[in-house]
Amino acid sequence: MGNVFHAESFSHSLNLSGHEQEAFRRQAEECRNALFGNKVFVRGVVEIANFCRENCGYCAMRRDNRGLNRYRLSVDDIYEELMAGLPECLTDLNLQAGEDPIAVREIAVPLLHRLKGSRLGLSVCLGTLRHEDYATLREAGADYYVLKVETGNAAHYRDVAAPGTLEERLAAIRHLAASGWKVSSGFILGLPGQTNEILKETIGLLEALPLVGCSVSPFIPGEDTRFPKHPAASLETTLNAVAGLRLLSPRRIIPAVSAMNLAGEGGYARALRAGANLATVNLTPESARPDYQIYRRDRAIMTGKRILQEIEKAGCEPSSVGLCDWLCARERGGSPV
Ligand code: 5AD
Secondary structure, rough: OOOOHHHHHHHHHHOOOOOHHHHHHHHHHHHHHHHHOOOEEEEEEEEOOOOOOOOOOOOOOOOOOOOOOEEEHHHHHHHHHHHOOOOOOOOOOEEEOOOOOOHHHHHHHHHHHHHHHOOOOEEEEEEOOOHHHHHHHHOOOOOOEEOOOOOHHHHHHHHHOOOOHHHHHHHHHHHHHOOOOOOEEEEEEOOOOHHHHHHHHHHHHHHHHOOEEEEEOOOOOOOOOOOOOOOOOOHHHHHHHHHHHHHHHOOEEEOOHHHHHOOOOOOHHHHOOOOOOOEEEOOOOOOOOHHHOOOOOOOOOOOOHHHHHHHHHOEEEEEEHHHHHHHHHHHHOOOOO
């Protein structure tokens, strides 16, 4: 299929409705199917700690939020819980935390070392770190780094107090990709202050970055953030954005995110229908979950069973080949799916 869809048309496509919207999403679904089959990668996530040195205006884990119990899980506890039984469909694991160098050093690195020989592909989402920390994480066995830009406009990035500066974030993404990481980024749709121009800039930037994956999260107004009254992004717009990302970069990994279920009924399966190809099972111990608060206290927790139901509802199947394995094989020239 020729790629006739451009970053320029992206914001226009967000407002599609009715038949046009249906056709647009179907095109994205077919595009996903042409490259990945109807296969969805299933990755587990463990939110290993919720300390954060950043103060992002939109995020409830920001350091100024005194209402959270801050935690760091123990490596032994996480490891034992993982070994006690993982959903069979799960091929990859993502370790996620606020920006917390202690959690990197004391939890992520030793845990990755322990998991290195297992069947799991290993991803991390740990924020902007020193170059030597990225190297240590990679030596410990991780291949895939998630580092979101959130917005591609430097002034907007500063206004919402996203981590560091946009320039630093971009430098980190480029450094990671150049040093062998598979990198995924993403943005928040409907972030306060986002104009059409800024959205266009963001999409253009994400297109040009050396990424294997890209996400769109609908903005959710969090009670303990700077924007509790700002309207949430609509589910329909978000799903159009998923389809747009797929058509812009057919080969990228595009996740369905749990916030899509918060944004509206059936959001998760519908994101898979609109071209997403990664689903996430939450494996954070139940006692810690309420404190891993990104937007609201009532998060949509996705269990293994629930994920399988959503994948089936979307007419898809879990991929038996892991995400990291698949990407490495594609790089070597043989696509196994
Ligand atoms: N709405 C939507 N997504 C948010 N994130 C943080 N705060 C919000 C919010 N209010 C997302 C960002 C971040 C991820 C962990 O959660 O994309 O990278």
